Amino acid sequence: MHPYTDVAILGAGLAGLSIASWLVGMTPQHVSAPRVHLLEARQEDTNDRTWCFWDQQPHPFREVISHRWPRWQVRFGNQCVEREDSEHCYSLLSANAMRRSAYAAIATRPEFRLTRGIDVGTISPQNDGLHIATSQGGLTSKLVIDTRPPDTTMLPSHRGVWQVFHGVEVHCPEHGIPLSTACLMDFQTGFSGVNFVYLLPLDDHRLLAEWTCFHSDKTHPDCQRLLSRQIPVQLSDWLNQRLGSQWTLSRQETGCLPMMPVTPPQLNSRYLAAGIRGGWMRPATGYMFASCQRGAADVARQVHQASQTGRWQLTPPLLRSPALEWMDNVFLQALRQSPEQAPGWFMQLFEQTSAIEQRRFLGDEPRLRDLLAIMRGLPAGPFLSAAFRLTRNS
Numbered sequence: 001m002h003p004y005t006d007v008a009i010l011g012a013g014l015a016g017l018s019i020a021s022w023l024v025g026m027t028p029q030h031v032s033a034p035r036v037h038l039l040e041a042r043q044e045d046t047n048d049r050t051w052c053f054w055d056q057q058p059h060p061f062r063e064v065i066s067h068r069w070p071r072w073q074v075r076f077g078n079q080c081v082e083r084e085d086s087e088h089c090y091s092l093l094s095a096n097a098m099r100r101s102a103y104a105a106i107a108t109r110p111e112f113r114l115t116r117g118i119d120v121g122t123i124s125p126q127n128d129g130l131h132i133a134t135s136q137g138g139l140t141s142k143l144v145i146d147t148r149p150p151d152t153t154m155l156p157s158h159r160g161v162w163q164v165f166h167g168v169e170v171h172c173p174e175h176g177i178p179l180s181t182a183c184l185m186d187f188q189t190g191f192s193g194v195n196f197v198y199l200l201p202l203d204d205h206r207l208l209a210e211w212t213c214f215h216s217d218k219t220h221p222d223c224q225r226l227l228s229r230q231i232p233v234q235l236s237d238w239l240n241q242r243l244g245s246q247w248t249l250s251r252q253e254t255g256c257l258p259m260m261p262v263t264p265p266q267l268n269s270r271y272l273a274a275g276i277r278g279g280w281m282r283p284a285t286g287y288m289f290a291s292c293q294r295g296a297a298d299v300a301r302q303v304h305q306a307s308q309t310g311r312w313q314l315t316p317p318l319l320r321s322p323a324l325e326w327m328d329n330v331f332l333q334a335l336r337q338s339p340e341q342a343p344g345w346f347m348q349l350f351e352q353t354s355a356i357e358q359r360r361f362l363g364d365e366p367r368l369r370d371l372l373a374i375m376r377g378l379p380a381g382p383f384l385s386a387a388f389r390l391t392r393n394s
Protein backbone atom coordinates (compact mmCIF):
# COMPACT_ATOMS: atom_id res chain seq x y z
CA MET A 1 0.00 0.00 0.00
CA HIS A 2 1.28 3.47 -0.87
CA PRO A 3 2.03 5.15 2.50
CA TYR A 4 0.94 8.72 1.53
CA THR A 5 -2.19 10.21 0.03
CA ASP A 6 -3.95 13.57 -0.08
CA VAL A 7 -7.39 12.33 0.91
CA ALA A 8 -8.28 9.06 2.64
CA ILE A 9 -11.93 8.04 2.55
CA LEU A 10 -12.58 5.39 5.19
CA GLY A 11 -15.44 3.14 4.04
CA ALA A 12 -16.73 2.82 0.48
CA GLY A 13 -20.46 2.69 1.20
CA LEU A 14 -23.05 5.28 0.23
CA ALA A 15 -21.26 8.32 1.71
CA GLY A 16 -17.72 7.32 0.69
CA LEU A 17 -18.65 6.49 -2.90
CA SER A 18 -20.91 9.54 -3.20
CA ILE A 19 -18.09 11.88 -2.15
CA ALA A 20 -15.70 10.17 -4.59
CA SER A 21 -18.25 10.37 -7.44
CA TRP A 22 -18.98 14.06 -6.83
CA LEU A 23 -15.25 14.77 -6.72
CA VAL A 24 -14.63 13.01 -10.04
CA GLY A 25 -17.58 14.89 -11.54
CA MET A 26 -16.26 18.31 -10.53
CA THR A 27 -12.65 17.79 -11.65
CA PRO A 28 -12.21 18.37 -15.42
CA GLN A 29 -10.17 15.64 -17.16
CA HIS A 30 -7.32 18.05 -18.04
CA VAL A 31 -6.95 19.21 -14.41
CA SER A 32 -5.10 16.92 -12.03
CA ALA A 33 -7.18 15.75 -9.08
CA PRO A 34 -5.96 15.23 -5.51
CA ARG A 35 -4.79 11.69 -4.72
CA VAL A 36 -7.79 9.94 -3.16
CA HIS A 37 -7.53 6.55 -1.47
CA LEU A 38 -10.74 4.73 -0.49
CA LEU A 39 -10.23 2.06 2.18
CA GLU A 40 -13.04 -0.49 2.43
CA ALA A 41 -13.32 -3.40 4.87
CA ARG A 42 -15.46 -5.60 2.63
CA GLN A 43 -13.72 -7.87 0.20
CA GLU A 44 -16.84 -8.40 -1.93
CA ASP A 45 -19.99 -6.37 -2.59
CA THR A 46 -23.45 -7.73 -1.89
CA ASN A 47 -26.69 -6.23 -3.18
CA ASP A 48 -27.71 -5.78 0.45
CA ARG A 49 -29.85 -2.64 0.21
CA THR A 50 -31.81 -0.29 -1.99
CA TRP A 51 -32.00 3.46 -1.55
CA CYS A 52 -35.34 5.17 -1.98
CA PHE A 53 -35.76 8.93 -1.98
CA TRP A 54 -37.65 11.74 -3.65
CA ASP A 55 -35.50 12.64 -6.63
CA GLN A 56 -35.45 16.41 -6.17
CA GLN A 57 -31.86 17.53 -6.77
CA PRO A 58 -29.14 16.57 -9.27
CA HIS A 59 -26.76 13.80 -8.14
CA PRO A 60 -24.26 11.46 -9.85
CA PHE A 61 -26.56 8.40 -9.78
CA ARG A 62 -29.63 9.68 -11.65
CA GLU A 63 -28.86 7.57 -14.70
CA VAL A 64 -28.97 4.33 -12.72
CA ILE A 65 -32.25 4.82 -10.86
CA SER A 66 -34.26 1.71 -11.69
CA HIS A 67 -37.80 2.59 -10.53
CA ARG A 68 -39.89 5.73 -10.11
CA TRP A 69 -43.32 6.09 -8.48
CA PRO A 70 -45.24 9.34 -9.05
CA ARG A 71 -47.73 8.44 -6.27
CA TRP A 72 -47.27 7.44 -2.67
CA GLN A 73 -49.72 6.45 0.02
CA VAL A 74 -50.09 5.64 3.72
CA ARG A 75 -52.71 3.18 5.02
CA PHE A 76 -54.23 2.30 8.37
CA GLY A 77 -57.04 -0.29 8.39
CA ASN A 78 -59.44 0.79 5.64
CA GLN A 79 -58.16 4.40 5.62
CA CYS A 80 -55.81 5.37 2.78
CA VAL A 81 -54.25 8.76 1.99
CA GLU A 82 -52.61 9.14 -1.40
CA ARG A 83 -50.56 11.97 -2.92
CA GLU A 84 -49.01 12.50 -6.35
CA ASP A 85 -46.07 14.49 -7.72
CA SER A 86 -45.03 13.26 -11.14
CA GLU A 87 -42.25 15.85 -11.49
CA HIS A 88 -40.27 14.56 -8.51
CA CYS A 89 -40.98 10.86 -8.19
CA TYR A 90 -40.22 8.59 -5.27
CA SER A 91 -37.26 6.69 -6.75
CA LEU A 92 -35.24 3.54 -6.16
CA LEU A 93 -31.54 2.89 -6.65
CA SER A 94 -30.00 -0.49 -5.88
CA ALA A 95 -26.72 -0.78 -4.00
CA ASN A 96 -25.19 -2.69 -6.92
CA ALA A 97 -26.17 -0.05 -9.47
CA MET A 98 -24.82 2.77 -7.29
CA ARG A 99 -21.53 0.97 -6.70
CA ARG A 100 -21.06 0.09 -10.38
CA SER A 101 -21.63 3.71 -11.32
CA ALA A 102 -19.19 4.96 -8.65
CA TYR A 103 -16.49 2.41 -9.59
CA ALA A 104 -16.79 3.43 -13.25
CA ALA A 105 -16.35 7.11 -12.29
CA ILE A 106 -13.33 6.35 -10.08
CA ALA A 107 -11.73 4.26 -12.84
CA THR A 108 -11.58 7.32 -15.10
CA ARG A 109 -9.07 9.02 -12.75
CA PRO A 110 -5.57 7.62 -12.14
CA GLU A 111 -5.35 9.67 -8.91
CA PHE A 112 -8.13 7.58 -7.30
CA ARG A 113 -7.65 4.14 -5.85
CA LEU A 114 -9.84 1.73 -3.89
CA THR A 115 -8.39 -0.90 -1.57
CA ARG A 116 -10.82 -3.57 -0.36
CA GLY A 117 -10.48 -6.06 2.46
CA ILE A 118 -8.66 -3.52 4.63
CA ASP A 119 -9.66 -2.87 8.22
CA VAL A 120 -9.08 0.70 9.38
CA GLY A 121 -8.17 1.16 13.04
CA THR A 122 -7.11 4.28 14.92
CA ILE A 123 -6.41 7.70 13.45
CA SER A 124 -3.91 10.05 15.06
CA PRO A 125 -2.60 13.54 14.25
CA GLN A 126 0.90 13.79 12.77
CA ASN A 127 2.95 16.59 11.26
CA ASP A 128 1.13 17.78 8.12
CA GLY A 129 -1.54 15.12 8.22
CA LEU A 130 -3.22 12.24 9.98
CA HIS A 131 -1.84 8.77 10.51
CA ILE A 132 -4.24 5.90 9.80
CA ALA A 133 -3.49 2.48 11.28
CA THR A 134 -4.86 -0.35 9.11
CA SER A 135 -4.70 -4.13 8.89
CA GLN A 136 -2.27 -3.64 5.97
CA GLY A 137 0.07 -1.14 7.63
CA GLY A 138 0.05 2.60 8.23
CA LEU A 139 -0.94 5.40 5.88
CA THR A 140 -0.55 9.18 6.18
CA SER A 141 -3.14 11.47 4.64
CA LYS A 142 -3.57 15.24 4.49
CA LEU A 143 -7.34 14.85 4.95
CA VAL A 144 -9.40 11.98 6.37
CA ILE A 145 -13.09 11.50 5.64
CA ASP A 146 -14.40 8.82 7.95
CA THR A 147 -17.63 7.06 6.93
CA ARG A 148 -17.26 3.93 9.04
CA PRO A 149 -20.38 3.09 11.08
CA PRO A 150 -20.67 5.11 14.31
CA ASP A 151 -19.43 3.66 17.61
CA THR A 152 -22.08 3.16 20.28
CA THR A 153 -20.64 6.12 22.25
CA MET A 154 -21.81 8.44 19.44
CA LEU A 155 -25.41 7.23 19.66
CA PRO A 156 -27.55 8.75 22.45
CA SER A 157 -30.14 5.92 22.61
CA HIS A 158 -32.11 7.81 25.29
CA ARG A 159 -32.90 10.50 22.68
CA GLY A 160 -34.41 8.27 20.04
CA VAL A 161 -35.28 4.75 18.94
CA TRP A 162 -33.92 2.07 16.62
CA GLN A 163 -35.70 1.50 13.34
CA VAL A 164 -35.70 -2.26 12.92
CA PHE A 165 -36.71 -3.71 9.55
CA HIS A 166 -36.56 -6.73 7.32
CA GLY A 167 -37.30 -6.55 3.61
CA VAL A 168 -37.75 -9.08 0.83
CA GLU A 169 -37.88 -8.85 -2.92
CA VAL A 170 -40.34 -11.47 -4.13
CA HIS A 171 -41.47 -12.86 -7.43
CA CYS A 172 -45.13 -13.85 -7.75
CA PRO A 173 -47.96 -14.39 -10.24
CA GLU A 174 -49.59 -11.07 -11.18
CA HIS A 175 -50.02 -9.12 -7.89
CA GLY A 176 -52.46 -6.51 -9.23
CA ILE A 177 -50.94 -3.61 -7.24
CA PRO A 178 -50.78 -0.37 -9.29
CA LEU A 179 -47.21 0.13 -10.52
CA SER A 180 -47.46 3.90 -10.12
CA THR A 181 -47.89 3.81 -6.32
CA ALA A 182 -45.40 3.27 -3.50
CA CYS A 183 -46.97 2.39 -0.16
CA LEU A 184 -44.78 4.10 2.45
CA MET A 185 -46.58 2.79 5.52
CA ASP A 186 -49.38 0.27 5.87
CA PHE A 187 -49.85 0.20 9.66
CA GLN A 188 -50.44 -3.22 11.16
CA THR A 189 -52.55 -3.75 14.26
CA GLY A 190 -52.31 -6.50 16.88
CA PHE A 191 -48.55 -6.13 17.41
CA SER A 192 -46.70 -4.36 20.17
CA GLY A 193 -45.63 -0.76 19.36
CA VAL A 194 -45.63 0.73 15.85
CA ASN A 195 -45.49 -1.81 13.02
CA PHE A 196 -45.89 -1.10 9.34
CA VAL A 197 -45.35 -2.69 5.96
CA TYR A 198 -43.61 -0.75 3.18
CA LEU A 199 -44.54 -1.99 -0.27
CA LEU A 200 -42.99 -1.15 -3.63
CA PRO A 201 -44.32 -2.79 -6.79
CA LEU A 202 -41.29 -3.28 -9.08
CA ASP A 203 -43.15 -4.76 -12.05
CA ASP A 204 -46.28 -6.88 -12.58
CA HIS A 205 -44.61 -9.89 -10.95
CA ARG A 206 -42.12 -8.43 -8.48
CA LEU A 207 -42.49 -6.57 -5.19
CA LEU A 208 -40.21 -5.19 -2.53
CA ALA A 209 -41.94 -5.54 0.86
CA GLU A 210 -40.49 -4.52 4.22
CA TRP A 211 -41.77 -4.89 7.76
CA THR A 212 -40.63 -2.12 10.12
CA CYS A 213 -40.96 -1.54 13.85
CA PHE A 214 -39.09 0.42 16.52
CA HIS A 215 -37.13 -0.64 19.57
CA SER A 216 -35.46 1.41 22.29
CA ASP A 217 -32.36 -0.77 22.70
CA LYS A 218 -30.50 -2.42 19.83
CA THR A 219 -28.48 -4.63 22.18
CA HIS A 220 -31.52 -6.04 24.01
CA PRO A 221 -32.21 -9.73 23.24
CA ASP A 222 -35.83 -8.79 22.32
CA CYS A 223 -34.52 -6.52 19.57
CA GLN A 224 -32.23 -9.25 18.25
CA ARG A 225 -35.18 -11.69 18.27
CA LEU A 226 -37.32 -9.20 16.38
CA LEU A 227 -34.73 -8.89 13.66
CA SER A 228 -33.71 -12.50 13.32
CA ARG A 229 -37.09 -14.20 13.69
CA GLN A 230 -40.24 -12.26 14.54
CA ILE A 231 -40.26 -9.66 11.77
CA PRO A 232 -39.32 -12.11 8.98
CA VAL A 233 -42.17 -14.42 10.11
CA GLN A 234 -44.67 -11.53 10.34
CA LEU A 235 -43.68 -10.33 6.88
CA SER A 236 -43.96 -13.80 5.44
CA ASP A 237 -47.47 -14.24 6.97
CA TRP A 238 -48.48 -10.85 5.55
CA LEU A 239 -47.28 -11.83 2.07
CA ASN A 240 -49.12 -15.15 2.31
CA GLN A 241 -52.34 -13.31 3.11
CA ARG A 242 -51.81 -10.77 0.36
CA LEU A 243 -50.40 -12.95 -2.42
CA GLY A 244 -51.29 -16.50 -1.43
CA SER A 245 -48.45 -18.97 -1.14
CA GLN A 246 -47.30 -18.53 -4.75
CA TRP A 247 -44.40 -16.16 -4.11
CA THR A 248 -40.69 -16.89 -4.15
CA LEU A 249 -37.92 -14.96 -2.47
CA SER A 250 -35.22 -13.39 -4.66
CA ARG A 251 -33.37 -11.04 -2.26
CA GLN A 252 -33.46 -9.88 1.36
CA GLU A 253 -32.36 -6.77 3.24
CA THR A 254 -32.21 -6.06 6.93
CA GLY A 255 -31.45 -3.00 9.00
CA CYS A 256 -31.34 -1.53 12.47
CA LEU A 257 -30.94 2.23 11.99
CA PRO A 258 -30.29 4.74 14.78
CA MET A 259 -33.17 7.26 14.76
CA MET A 260 -31.37 9.62 17.09
CA PRO A 261 -29.09 12.66 16.79
CA VAL A 262 -25.59 11.22 16.25
CA THR A 263 -22.69 13.06 17.90
CA PRO A 264 -19.92 12.97 15.26
CA PRO A 265 -16.36 12.47 16.56
CA GLN A 266 -13.96 15.40 16.21
CA LEU A 267 -10.19 15.22 15.94
CA ASN A 268 -8.95 18.33 14.16
CA SER A 269 -9.75 20.30 11.01
CA ARG A 270 -8.16 17.63 8.78
CA TYR A 271 -10.67 15.02 9.96
CA LEU A 272 -14.35 14.87 9.06
CA ALA A 273 -16.92 12.24 9.99
CA ALA A 274 -19.44 11.68 7.18
CA GLY A 275 -22.43 9.45 6.38
CA ILE A 276 -24.32 8.01 9.36
CA ARG A 277 -21.18 8.56 11.45
CA GLY A 278 -21.30 12.27 10.62
CA GLY A 279 -25.00 12.59 11.52
CA TRP A 280 -26.05 12.82 7.86
CA MET A 281 -28.98 10.44 8.27
CA ARG A 282 -32.25 12.13 9.21
CA PRO A 283 -32.97 10.90 12.74
CA ALA A 284 -36.74 11.21 12.43
CA THR A 285 -37.08 9.20 9.22
CA GLY A 286 -34.01 7.00 8.70
CA TYR A 287 -33.66 8.49 5.20
CA MET A 288 -30.15 9.54 4.20
CA PHE A 289 -29.81 9.51 0.42
CA ALA A 290 -30.85 13.13 -0.25
CA SER A 291 -28.86 14.71 2.58
CA CYS A 292 -25.93 12.45 1.73
CA GLN A 293 -25.83 13.88 -1.79
CA ARG A 294 -25.88 17.44 -0.45
CA GLY A 295 -23.19 16.58 2.10
CA ALA A 296 -21.06 14.74 -0.47
CA ALA A 297 -21.26 17.64 -2.93
CA ASP A 298 -20.20 20.10 -0.23
CA VAL A 299 -17.30 17.93 1.00
CA ALA A 300 -16.13 17.28 -2.58
CA ARG A 301 -16.10 21.06 -3.23
CA GLN A 302 -14.02 21.61 -0.08
CA VAL A 303 -11.54 18.88 -1.10
CA HIS A 304 -11.27 20.32 -4.60
CA GLN A 305 -10.59 23.77 -3.16
CA ALA A 306 -8.07 22.44 -0.62
CA SER A 307 -6.10 20.73 -3.39
CA GLN A 308 -5.91 24.02 -5.29
CA THR A 309 -5.07 26.30 -2.37
CA GLY A 310 -2.95 23.88 -0.32
CA ARG A 311 -5.06 24.67 2.77
CA TRP A 312 -5.94 21.14 3.81
CA GLN A 313 -8.93 21.46 6.08
CA LEU A 314 -12.61 20.51 6.17
CA THR A 315 -15.68 21.83 7.93
CA PRO A 316 -18.85 19.78 8.47
CA PRO A 317 -21.57 20.62 5.93
CA LEU A 318 -24.74 22.16 7.34
CA LEU A 319 -27.38 19.68 6.19
CA ARG A 320 -30.46 20.60 8.19
CA SER A 321 -31.77 23.84 9.61
CA PRO A 322 -31.96 24.17 13.41
CA ALA A 323 -35.77 24.41 13.06
CA LEU A 324 -35.93 21.04 11.28
CA GLU A 325 -33.58 19.44 13.81
CA TRP A 326 -35.72 20.72 16.66
CA MET A 327 -38.91 19.37 15.05
CA ASP A 328 -37.27 15.99 14.49
CA ASN A 329 -36.20 15.84 18.13
CA VAL A 330 -39.72 16.69 19.28
CA PHE A 331 -41.08 13.98 16.99
CA LEU A 332 -38.65 11.38 18.38
CA GLN A 333 -39.54 12.38 21.93
CA ALA A 334 -43.27 12.04 21.12
CA LEU A 335 -42.64 8.65 19.52
CA ARG A 336 -40.83 7.44 22.64
CA GLN A 337 -43.59 8.79 24.91
CA SER A 338 -46.64 7.45 23.02
CA PRO A 339 -45.67 4.98 20.27
CA GLU A 340 -49.20 3.54 20.10
CA GLN A 341 -50.52 6.90 18.85
CA ALA A 342 -48.03 7.20 15.97
CA PRO A 343 -50.20 5.58 13.22
CA GLY A 344 -52.97 8.11 13.94
CA TRP A 345 -50.49 11.02 13.80
CA PHE A 346 -49.09 9.90 10.46
CA MET A 347 -52.55 9.46 8.92
CA GLN A 348 -53.57 12.93 10.12
CA LEU A 349 -50.32 14.47 8.89
CA PHE A 350 -50.55 12.94 5.42
CA GLU A 351 -54.25 13.85 5.20
CA GLN A 352 -53.66 17.52 6.07
CA THR A 353 -50.57 18.28 4.00
CA SER A 354 -50.01 18.52 0.25
CA ALA A 355 -47.79 16.32 -1.94
CA ILE A 356 -45.20 19.10 -2.27
CA GLU A 357 -45.08 19.77 1.48
CA GLN A 358 -44.66 16.05 2.19
CA ARG A 359 -42.07 15.52 -0.51
CA ARG A 360 -39.95 18.49 0.56
CA PHE A 361 -40.27 17.68 4.28
CA LEU A 362 -39.50 13.95 3.96
CA GLY A 363 -36.92 14.66 1.25
CA ASP A 364 -34.99 16.87 3.69
CA GLU A 365 -35.53 20.15 1.87
CA PRO A 366 -38.46 21.86 3.58
CA ARG A 367 -39.12 25.57 3.27
CA LEU A 368 -40.36 27.44 6.32
CA ARG A 369 -43.95 27.26 5.07
CA ASP A 370 -43.66 23.46 4.72
CA LEU A 371 -42.52 23.21 8.34
CA LEU A 372 -45.48 25.32 9.45
CA ALA A 373 -47.85 23.11 7.44
CA ILE A 374 -46.34 19.99 9.02
CA MET A 375 -46.72 21.49 12.52
CA ARG A 376 -50.36 22.32 11.78
CA GLY A 377 -50.88 18.75 10.56
CA LEU A 378 -49.77 17.17 13.85
CA PRO A 379 -51.96 16.92 16.97
CA ALA A 380 -51.05 19.73 19.38
CA GLY A 381 -51.38 17.86 22.72
CA PRO A 382 -48.77 15.10 22.44
CA PHE A 383 -46.31 17.29 20.52
CA LEU A 384 -46.50 20.21 22.97
CA SER A 385 -45.97 17.75 25.80
CA ALA A 386 -42.97 16.24 23.97
CA ALA A 387 -41.55 19.72 23.24
CA PHE A 388 -41.95 20.68 26.89
CA ARG A 389 -40.23 17.51 28.07
CA LEU A 390 -37.41 17.94 25.58
CA THR A 391 -36.81 21.54 26.70
CA ARG A 392 -36.89 20.53 30.37
CA ASN A 393 -34.37 17.70 29.83
CA SER A 394 -31.94 19.66 27.67
Ligand SMILES: Cc1cc2nc3c(=O)[nH]c(=O)nc-3n(C[C@H](O)[C@H](O)[C@H](O)COP(=O)(O)OP(=O)(O)OC[C@H]3O[C@@H](n4cnc5c(N)ncnc54)[C@H](O)[C@@H]3O)c2cc1C
Residues within 6 Å of the ligand: 010, 011, 012, 013, 014, 015, 016, 039, 040, 041, 042, 048, 049, 050, 051, 052, 053, 118, 119, 120, 121, 147, 148, 149, 253, 254, 255, 256, 257, 274, 275, 276, 277, 281, 286, 287, 288, 289, 290
Ligand atom coordinates in the same frame (compact mmCIF):
# COMPACT_ATOMS: atom_id res chain seq x y z
C1 LIG B 1 -31.09 -2.31 4.32
C2 LIG B 1 -31.03 -0.79 4.36
C3 LIG B 1 -31.89 -0.06 3.55
C4 LIG B 1 -31.84 1.35 3.57
N1 LIG B 1 -32.70 2.03 2.76
C5 LIG B 1 -32.61 3.38 2.71
C6 LIG B 1 -33.45 4.11 1.82
O1 LIG B 1 -34.31 3.54 1.12
N2 LIG B 1 -33.31 5.46 1.74
C7 LIG B 1 -32.38 6.13 2.50
O2 LIG B 1 -32.25 7.35 2.36
N3 LIG B 1 -31.61 5.46 3.40
C8 LIG B 1 -31.70 4.12 3.53
N4 LIG B 1 -30.90 3.44 4.41
C9 LIG B 1 -30.09 4.22 5.38
C10 LIG B 1 -28.74 4.71 4.84
O3 LIG B 1 -28.94 5.43 3.64
C11 LIG B 1 -27.78 3.55 4.57
O4 LIG B 1 -27.53 2.87 5.76
C12 LIG B 1 -26.44 4.02 3.97
O5 LIG B 1 -25.79 2.90 3.43
C13 LIG B 1 -25.54 4.69 4.99
O6 LIG B 1 -24.39 5.13 4.31
P1 LIG B 1 -22.96 5.24 5.01
O7 LIG B 1 -21.99 5.56 3.96
O8 LIG B 1 -23.05 6.10 6.22
O9 LIG B 1 -22.70 3.76 5.57
P2 LIG B 1 -22.45 2.46 4.70
O10 LIG B 1 -23.11 2.56 3.39
O11 LIG B 1 -22.80 1.32 5.60
O12 LIG B 1 -20.86 2.49 4.45
C14 LIG B 1 -19.92 2.32 5.48
C15 LIG B 1 -18.79 1.49 4.89
O13 LIG B 1 -17.72 1.42 5.84
C16 LIG B 1 -17.15 0.13 5.74
N5 LIG B 1 -16.42 -0.14 6.99
C17 LIG B 1 -16.94 -0.47 8.21
N6 LIG B 1 -15.94 -0.62 9.10
C18 LIG B 1 -14.77 -0.39 8.44
C19 LIG B 1 -13.41 -0.41 8.82
N7 LIG B 1 -13.04 -0.67 10.08
N8 LIG B 1 -12.48 -0.15 7.88
C20 LIG B 1 -12.84 0.14 6.60
N9 LIG B 1 -14.12 0.18 6.19
C21 LIG B 1 -15.08 -0.08 7.09
C22 LIG B 1 -18.36 -0.79 5.54
O14 LIG B 1 -17.99 -2.04 5.00
C23 LIG B 1 -19.21 0.05 4.60
O15 LIG B 1 -18.99 -0.24 3.24
C24 LIG B 1 -30.93 2.04 4.43
C25 LIG B 1 -30.10 1.27 5.26
C26 LIG B 1 -30.14 -0.12 5.22
C27 LIG B 1 -29.23 -0.90 6.14
